[in-house]
Amino acid sequence: MQNRFNIPREVINKKELLQPGVLSCQGCGASLAMKLALMGLGERTVVVIPASCWGIIVGIWPYSTLTLPVIHAPFATAAVTASGIRAAFDIRGEKNVVVMAWAGDGGTFDIGIQSLSGAAERNDDILYVCYDNEAYMNTGIQRSSATPAGAWTSTTPIGAVKEEPKKDLEKIMQGHNIPYIATASVAYPDDVIEKFKKARGIKGTRFIHLLSPCPPGWRIDSAKSIQVTRMATQAKVFPIYEIANGKYKINVRPERSLSVKEYLKVQGRFRQIPENMVAAAQQLADRKWEELAQLAGND
Amino acid sequence: MKQVIKGNHAVALGVKLSRVQVISAYPITPQTTIVEELSEMCAHGELDSKFIKVESEHSALAALMGAASDGVRTFTATSSHGLLLMHEVLHWVAGARLPIVLANVNRAVGPGWNIWADQSDSLSQRDTGWIQIYCESNQEVLDCVIMAFRLAEKALLPVMLCFDGFFLSHTSEIVDVPKRTQVDKFLPPYQPEFKLDLNDPRMFGGIIGPEYYYEERFVMHQDSLNTLDEYLKVCKDFSETFGRKYDLIETYRSNDAELIVVTAGTITSVARIAVDRLREAGKKVGLMKVCMFRPVPVEPWQNTLGKASKVVVIDRNLTAGLGGVFASEIQAALYSMENRPTIFPVVAGLGGRDVTPEDVEAVVKSALTGDKPADRPIFWGLKQ
Incomplete structure (x- = not known):
């Protein structure tokens, strides 16, 4: 795996499916995430968007920035709405269509997890993507169960920062025995594109967890959005790996190693983090990496 | 052909005769035997339909929201707490103008747990934008399932059929089951003007501001009122085809x-x-x-x-x-x-x-x- 930007040109879908005019903030990872995803997926893709930043980013009626069929769905229903669309395409005999649910961490880790679990347990033929900005950013930065321990949010204010570590969603998804689970980060675009390309060719429930920075929510300079996000993987806080039919593989070996503290200190949301929580975060990252390395065959 | 059947069986037969393409439902007393019978029909090829066996009623209706947006005929059934769990999606599919048909077996709402007949469940959902029809007999239940699809697909509004738990759902009555050929003539395949079309991509259900939302809801209200006349036409056509008369x-x-x-x-x-x-x-x-x-x-x-x-x-x-x-x-x-x-x-x-x-x-x-x-x-x- 290359450590520098090296997008293999032959895998990129040439037709631009995301048009200018997205309503995201400066430095938003979520709009970049969609652009990269569609570079891998290409046409014949239907997009389901539950309540999320992307519910706005895509455009306000009568405009849409996506040149694909798009359907908005109630907050908790991204996965099952995709399941319903899949059933309809199947019964109509229309083939070679990817139905992609595109939800935030709130719509995935929290309110939408029941519907996601249902679809995954049935192994419905859908691609579920969680673009994770680690809090309810659309409503103005409230904690989600994807928010890391020690983070400030408007519901975990100064003096009461979030104590609980981020939920390990990949483990939950792995418990469903679906054919493809992957983490990815907009800071590693070649990996993102390849994963979506790969996911397109797999039948059954595919789950991609895409780390997507939110400069206002993370309290970082929008110009440093990608740099900080890259540090999450370098510090092993957000390892990039996949589980294909139960087989683990680490896809990105960070080009440099950072301590968790170095990653946390560049973000305003961790300004008030107590020292003991920094140590706990380091331990968690180390333990998780070790566990992952073992599962991936320690190579 | 005349058969002695329970209300829930009448629903399942109505769904089969209506050639529903996607079903999604979650079992709840006293609706359960509808889910069971439809599962059997799908398993044995009597009904060429995808049955999505979801983990909740909220998901059951959301699955149909997705499927109906892709232009296929859809059905679900529920009762009481199941209907209440659907509440958010009930509003959504009416606003999305999707012709979903739902059979609600009227049952009391807890606590304390009570599985018997009471119309508080569906009546509490009267503001969701759904057309609501209340039935008195198993014959009416079967006939109304078929008429509901005709009406829903014409009006582009969802229809909720309501009938009393146990008094109809689990009680056998004589029902004249229509012939398939006649139903096919009465209820042609659903062909919507708009759907999730890969060759004509559109966005459904996105943000709509104060400058348009009001008019959009007014149109929905007008269309709902227009279904009064539309239903009379459906009833007339039904009576001419099957000989049984219904009205508002x-x-x-x-x-x-x-x-x-x-x-x-x-x-x-x-x-x-x-x-x-x-x-x-x-x-x-x-x-x-x-x-x-x-x-x-x-x-x-x-x-x-x-x-x-x-x-x-x-x-x-x-x-x-x-x-x-x-x-x-x-x-x-x-x-x-x-x-x-x-x-x-x-x-x-x-x-x-x-x-x-x-x-x-x-x-x-x-x-x-x-x-x-x-x-x-x-x-x-x-x-x-």
Whole structure:
């Protein structure tokens, strides 16, 4: 795996499916995430968007920035709405269509997890993507169960920062025995594109967890959005790996190693983090990496 | 062909004859046997349909929201708490103008847990934008499933069929099951103007600001009102094809009646017996059955009830702090009339308690002798 930007040109879908005019903030990872995803997926893709930043980013009626069929769905229903669309395409005999649910961490880790679990347990033929900005950013930065321990949010204010570590969603998804689970980060675009390309060719429930920075929510300079996000993987806080039919593989070996503290200190949301929580975060990252390395065959 | 079948079986047969393409449902008493029968039909190839066996009612309706947006015919069934769990998505699919058909087996809402007949579940969802039809017999249930798809697909509004738990769902009656060829003629395949089309990509359900939302909801309201006439056309066509007549309301011995009893669902059959007995005793009493409840058929209600001087509305449902839903809506619909009848609201039979012909006779007799109804409804049959 290359450590520098090296997008293999032959895998990129040439037709631009995301048009200018997205309503995201400066430095938003979520709009970049969609652009990269569609570079891998290409046409014949239907997009389901539950309540999320992307519910706005895509455009306000009568405009849409996506040149694909798009359907908005109630907050908790991204996965099952995709399941319903899949059933309809199947019964109509229309083939070679990817139905992609595109939800935030709130719509995935929290309110939408029941519907996601249902679809995954049935192994419905859908691609579920969680673009994770680690809090309810659309409503103005409230904690989600994807928010890391020690983070400030408007519901975990100064003096009461979030104590609980981020939920390990990949483990939950792995418990469903679906054919493809992957983490990815907009800071590693070649990996993102390849994963979506790969996911397109797999039948059954595919789950991609895409780390997507939110400069206002993370309290970082929008110009440093990608740099900080890259540090999450370098510090092993957000390892990039996949589980294909139960087989683990680490896809990105960070080009440099950072301590968790170095990653946390560049973000305003961790300004008030107590020292003991920094140590706990380091331990968690180390333990998780070790566990992952073992599962991936320690190579 | 005539068969002796339960109400839930009538629903399943209606779904099969309507060639539904995607079904999604979650079991709940007393709806469960609908889910079971449809599963059997799909498993044995009697019904060429995708059945998505979801983990909740909220997901059941959301699955259909997705499927119907892709332009296929969809169906679900539920009861009570299941319907209430769907609440958010009920609003959504009506706003999305999706012609989904839902059979709701009326059941009381907990706590305490009560699985028996009570119409509070569906009546509490009357503001969701769905067309609501209440059925009295298993024949009506089967026929209304087929008519519901015709109506929903014409109006682009979802239809909720409501019928009483156990009194119909688990009771066998003689039902004339229509022939498949006739149903195919009556109900052609669903072909929507807009769907999730890969060759004509569009966005559905996105943000719409104050500058358009209001008009959008007004159009939905107008379209809902237009289904009154549309339903009459569907009923006429149904009658010509199958020989059975349906309407927005059903009346019985009401033309010269001084007092009309209003009912919905199975209490109607009981009230019909009471009306006959009261007529034998020389009392000029008639009956009006509420069939379509949303949109509100104000004119037929006014034309029928306006001829009487007294109206007794029997509600097997309760909105606490007000009374029965049918009574309050009929009061509202009749208020603009110059010579409106006096309305006597009665609540009875909540949570599946039996309402007998004697009960109906007694409330009618008390209304016949009383001049003025109480400000609040009578709760008939309460234990002291």
